[in-house]
Amino acid sequence: xxxxxQPPESDLWIARQPAGVExxxxxxxxxxxxxxxPEANIGAFVYVRWMPAFSLIQGGPVIFQGLDNVHTTDxxxxxxxxxxxxxxxxxxxxxTANGLRVxxxxxxxxxxxxxDSGDGEAAFDTIHExxxxxxxxxxxxxxxxxxHSAGKIAATGGTEQFMHVTGSLTIxxxxxxxxxxxxxxxxxxxxxxxxxxxxxxxxxxxWTPMYFGEDLIFNQISFEHPDSAPAWxxxxxxxxxxxxxxxxxxxxxxETKEIVRVRREAQEYHPILDVVTRQTVEAEAADGTMxxxxxxxxxxxxxxxxxxxxxxxxxxxWEDASGRVxxxxxxxxxxxxxxxxxAGRRRASASIR
Numbered sequence: 001x002x003x004x005x006q007p008p009e010s011d012l013w014i015a016r017q018p019a020g021v022e023x024x025x026x027x028x029x030x031x032x033x034x035x036x037x038p039e040a041n042i043g044a045f046v047y048v049r050w051m052p053a054f055s056l057i058q059g060g061p062v063i064f065q066g067l068d069n070v071h072t073t074d075x076x077x078x079x080x081x082x083x084x085x086x087x088x089x090x091x092x093x094x095x096t097a098n099g100l101r102v103x104x105x106x107x108x109x110x111x112x113x114x115x116d117s118g119d120g121e122a123a124f125d126t127i128h129e130x131x132x133x134x135x136x137x138x139x140x141x142x143x144x145x146x147x148h149s150a151g152k153i154a155a156t157g158g159t160e161q162f163m164h165v166t167g168s169l170t171i172x173x174x175x176x177x178x179x180x181x182x183x184x185x186x187x188x189x190x191x192x193x194x195x196x197x198x199x200x201x202x203x204x205x206x207w208t209p210m211y212f213g214e215d216l217i218f219n220q221i222s223f224e225h226p227d228s229a230p231a232w233x234x235x236x237x238x239x240x241x242x243x244x245x246x247x248x249x250x251x252x253x254x255e256t257k258e259i260v261r262v263r264r265e266a267q268e269y270h271p272i273l274d275v276v277t278r279q280t281v282e283a284e285a286a287d288g289t290m291x292x293x294x295x296x297x298x299x300x301x302x303x304x305x306x307x308x309x310x311x312x313x314x315x316x317x318w319e320d321a322s323g324r325v326x327x328x329x330x331x332x333x334x335x336x337x338x339x340x341x342x343a344g345r346r347r348a349s350a351s352i353r
Contacts, residue, residue, distance in 0.1 A: 004136045005133045005136055006135075009107055010157070014029050015155070016055065017053050024053070026053075026193045027051070027052055027053055029049075029188045030050065030185075031048045033113045034165075035178050037176045037178060038315065038317070041065050041299045042064070042065045043064050043313060045061070045063075046062075047080070050086070055086045057086055059096065059100070060079040061122070061124070062075050062303055063122060063169070067299060067300050069301035077117070077171055079098050080303075084097040099117060100113075101115065105127075108134045109130045110127065111184075114126065122172070124178070128182075129165075129166075130162070131163065132251055133256060135159060135256070136158070137158045137160055155189050157188055157189065158190065160185045160247075162184075162219075165182050181326070183219065194306065194307055196335075197336060197337065198335040201337060203224065204231075204232060204334035204338055205333055206223075206330065207220075207221045208295070208328075210293060210318045212318075212320050214251075216253075218250045218251075218281075219249055220259055220264075221246060221247050222246070222248070222262045223238070231269060231341075231342065236337075243261070244262055248262055258286045259284065260286050261284040264281045267279060267280065270312075274334075278295070278296045279294075280295075281294075291320075291321070293318050295330065297315065300313070310334050310335075311332075313329060314331070314332075315329065316329070
């Protein structure tokens, strides 16, 4: 399957349920933005989830620092609200009830994302400028595609794009300059159920976007490879030889190429959050070019976005094969089967000691 792009106007495809039409109640549209301040071990997760069947949204910013954010209330600043009124889009801009403002200055290319908590605790003002095409993608979690049946919604899709993010962050009286290369993504018309266990039994899925320069930008979402002794071994069936990734690409010296094989191996997990904190990613492009990246988390957080899943955001420090460094989000999601197994191992380990 080759890579395609979406038009700039897809940034604002936020359809409401028409009168007299009943969409699947789990239909969503989303906007994700992020940035980091690596020298302070700070990451920011900014998310808006639109629920057109109910004319409601949820979301807001989660700002975290360091590796000890076990509970959502450990995060440095969290203003993620589960129920807010649907904001009207005026002049390509919307503002949520909790003070998050998104302005599509040039759809598909340039976006301003700002926030003010209103109490002096936190504020940021950032400009996100595209450094890659607005690449099209489908579903984000394996198994979701089975819900996208005809008649439930008029259109479904998604995009991913790397941005140069600049601006400022003020948090608890400290000011930080923001200058990072971070991905953004979105979905529209996707059916994302919240049933226990997810759309199907599966290992944790991890997203590893990274930007080393205009000549090397990499992105993939995958499971840890079954031959790497992953923590999920023995919990899930995985067909021998099946691909471990379901979406991946690389920009290599200006050429956007599809990735056809990924091998992701974890060397270390967080002792409580369970998210991968040290890992290696090897990938092969359609033309046979090989890539290898090693990374380690400098910040990690428990994110409250999905009630049926454990969802972690991190800031990873990545190195490519030549030793160049990049900082970016690494996000990982899993369901109750895996969480219960990891908790059981911790209890067993504690009883031995």
